[in-house]
Amino acid sequence: MINGLETSSPALLPMGFVDLLPAEAEAEARGLAEVMEVFSCHGYERVRPPLLEFEGSLLSGAGEALAEQSFRLLDPSSHRMMALRPDMTTQIARIAAVRMQDCPRPLRLSYAGDCVVIGTLGREGQRQIAQAGIELIGPDRAEADAEVIALGAEALARLGIANVSFDLSMPVMVWSLIDGSFSGIERESIIHALDRRDASAVREHGGAWAELLLGMMEAVGPASAALEKLEKLAFPDMLRPHVERLEADVVAILARLPGARLTVDPVDFRGWRYHTGVCITVFAMHSREELGRGGRYLAGDEPACGLTLNPHAFLRVAEKPKRRKRCLVPSIMAVEDLSSLHEAGYATIASLGESGDMEQEAHHLRCSHIWKDGKPVALAR
Amino acid sequence: MTDMQAKTPLILALPKGRILKALRPVLHHTGFEPAQDCLDESSRRLRFPTSSPGLDVVRVRSFDVATFVAYGGADIGVCGADVLLEFDYPDLYAPLDLGIGGCRIAVARPKGSGDGEPPEGRSRLRVATKYPAIARRHFASRAINAEIVHLHGAMELAPALDMADVIVDLVDTGSTLRANGLEEVETIAHVTSRLIVNRIALKTRPEEVGSLIERFRSAVAQSVQKGESV
Numbered sequence: 001m002i003n004g005l006e007t008s009s010p011a012l013l014p015m016g017f018v019d020l021l022p023a024e025a026e027a028e029a030r031g032l033a034e035v036m037e038v039f040s041c042h043g044y045e046r047v048r049p050p051l052l053e054f055e056g057s058l059l060s061g062a063g064e065a066l067a068e069q070s071f072r073l074l075d076p077s078s079h080r081m082m083a084l085r086p087d088m089t090t091q092i093a094r095i096a097a098v099r100m101q102d103c104p105r106p107l108r109l110s111y112a113g114d115c116v117v118i119g120t121l122g123r124e125g126q127r128q129i130a131q132a133g134i135e136l137i138g139p140d141r142a143e144a145d146a147e148v149i150a151l152g153a154e155a156l157a158r159l160g161i162a163n164v165s166f167d168l169s170m171p172v173m174v175w176s177l178i179d180g181s182f183s184g185i186e187r188e189s190i191i192h193a194l195d196r197r198d199a200s201a202v203r204e205h206g207g208a209w210a211e212l213l214l215g216m217m218e219a220v221g222p223a224s225a226a227l228e229k230l231e232k233l234a235f236p237d238m239l240r241p242h243v244e245r246l247e248a249d250v251v252a253i254l255a256r257l258p259g260a261r262l263t264v265d266p267v268d269f270r271g272w273r274y275h276t277g278v279c280i281t282v283f284a285m286h287s288r289e290e291l292g293r294g295g296r297y298l299a300g301d302e303p304a305c306g307l308t309l310n311p312h313a314f315l316r317v318a319e320k321p322k323r324r325k326r327c328l329v330p331s332i333m334a335v336e337d338l339s340s341l342h343e344a345g346y347a348t349i350a351s352l353g354e355s356g357d358m359e360q361e362a363h364h365l366r367c368s369h370i371w372k373d374g375k376p377v378a379l380a381r
Numbered sequence: 382m383t384d385m386q387a388k389t390p391l392i393l394a395l396p397k398g399r400i401l402k403a404l405r406p407v408l409h410h411t412g413f414e415p416a417q418d419c420l421d422e423s424s425r426r427l428r429f430p431t432s433s434p435g436l437d438v439v440r441v442r443s444f445d446v447a448t449f450v451a452y453g454g455a456d457i458g459v460c461g462a463d464v465l466l467e468f469d470y471p472d473l474y475a476p477l478d479l480g481i482g483g484c485r486i487a488v489a490r491p492k493g494s495g496d497g498e499p500p501e502g503r504s505r506l507r508v509a510t511k512y513p514a515i516a517r518r519h520f521a522s523r524a525i526n527a528e529i530v531h532l533h534g535a536m537e538l539a540p541a542l543d544m545a546d547v548i549v550d551l552v553d554t555g556s557t558l559r560a561n562g563l564e565e566v567e568t569i570a571h572v573t574s575r576l577i578v579n580r581i582a583l584k585t586r587p588e589e590v591g592s593l594i595e596r597f598r599s600a601v602a603q604s605v606q607k608g609e610s611v
Contacts (some may be wrong), residue, residue, distance in 0.1 A: 163585075164585065165585060167584050195471070196465070196471075196473060196475055197475060197476050198465075198474075199476050199477060200475075200476060200573070203476075218478065220583070220587070220590045221587040263587050265584070281584070283585045284585070285586070287585075288452075288453040289581070290581075
């Protein structure tokens with residue numbers, strides 16, 4: 001019934017926060033474990049930074065870009081303002097620069113955890129977001145960029161996600177054109193026009209760079225064709241190295257991962273603004289979300305490249321893990337029998353003796369099997 | 382991989398009404414012949430095949446085209462820049478100005494009201510409009526908190542019936558304004574129709590979506606050459 005006075009249920013959660021129920025929560029935990037295992041196999045050691053940090057440390061340096069997405073709260077004991085992390089990359093950068101500064105480079109670190117973002121007004125999206133990622137700190141080479149992408153590809157392949165593609169961009173090119181020539185409202189207009197790839201607005205607001213920016217906008221698509229178009233544009237000398245790096249990256253990625261689906265979008269500058277070089281966005285054919293993001297940035301003053309996958313997005317297109325068969329067992333049972341059932345993939349549900357009829361109890365507890373005469377027996381439906 | 386691509390056609394969202402009419406010559410030059418009843422507004426069907434098996438058309442309200450494409454229900458669409466300004470979806474790209482359906486979003490008020498003083502003279506203003514976001518942004522940039530009266534049509538009535546001080550609406554020739562005793566005082570934006578593309582579709586099916594954009598681009602050029610567009 002629609003009633004103007006209807007009050008929201010006390011069980012209503014704040015916008016953007018959800019309960020994950022058994023099937024989803026288990027899929028998330030298993031998916032994350034698979035991805036982290038891939039990272040670990042390639043020598044990326046896991047670290048775990050805290051959820052909360054003082055505002056001054058979380059949001060300084062590269063973290064400045066996170067300020068407008070961070071929830072803050074006051075620490076009652078120190079009376080200092082703290083911020084809830086909206087992203088973990090800058091925390092890893094801090095760990096690398098401060099606690100692990102003496103470890104030999106390249107330093108390979110991995111991490112997984114939840115972050116909280118404020119989100120965008122009027123667009124209901126998830127605000128608690130999971131992250132699983134890697135950071136490769138030290139080398140500034142195309143081979144390092146390729147390694148990060150190759151690992152992302154392997155992790156997603158492990159989850160059975162098909163038709164993954166990597167979109168490469170170089171936001172510094174756009175930012176250096178904009179920062180050098182636009183200010184105030186003009187700057188905002190051209191940024192908005194470029195972000196929405198609004199060709200006629202770019203022509204209107206692009207000033208001296210309009211032709212170049214429109215050329216860059218058209219040089220979008222499969223990597224080889226896009227790079228060919230980029231090559232022909234009249235870039236100022238200071239931007240040439242970025243174009244060359246983009247080309248070197250494509251070569252390095254294809255060498256490490258032949259057959260990778262690569263696209264290039266030289267105008268893309270979405271995402272956190274701490275990136276200083278090539279940026280990567282991960283897509284899959286059957287997903288309408290970004291599966292991950294990453295790129296080159298400075299960890300302190302060291303070059304670094306990372307990739308953060310978004311488990312909520314990739315699990316929606318991953319193969320669903322098979323749910324365990326459930327077998328009702330007596331509460332007292334030989335340990336060997338229990339472990340043989342576990343090894344065979346069963347979840348054992350112990351009957352605590354509340355009901356006399358085991359079979360009825362098995363149905364009641366959603367069991368598919370029951371322990372009978374020393375073996376699991378399938379229940380008739 | 383290519384199998385999957387072949388199985389799901391791209392979806393083009395077209396708006397009913399004014400823009401659809403203006404779009405006909407361009408659509409003709411693209412070579413995609415939509416099913417007979419697609420351009421016939423009286424048809425009840427909403428989804429139509431085209432002469433290309435890789436492309437289907439859906440026909441929706443012009444205000445909804447942007448939403449269909451932003452949420453990925455359609456991969457590509459045609460809609461007025463006014464709708465893009467209003468919704469400002471981050472997942473929409475507008476790579477091509479179709480040059481059709483030209484008009485403007487303007488502020489209008491009763492003739493002779495305010496004695497020539499601009500609406501900026503006041504710090505609050507009641508505005509009747511179907512573009513709440515555009516109106517709010519526009520007046521905020523002039524330090525005015527606009528109180529929005531959200532209507533879906535006939536806003537020209539609002540000032541005369543004392544519901545609002547001004548209206549913000551799409552103006553083509555201005556004859557509706559004049560017929561209702563209103564005068565245009567300011568243009569907020571010039572509007573033409575745009576080809577819009579879902580960002581994720583462009584990234585995940587770059588070849589197909591890219592070639593669609595190119596077909597529209599050359600269709601627009603042909604149409605302009607023949608003097609069909611205004």
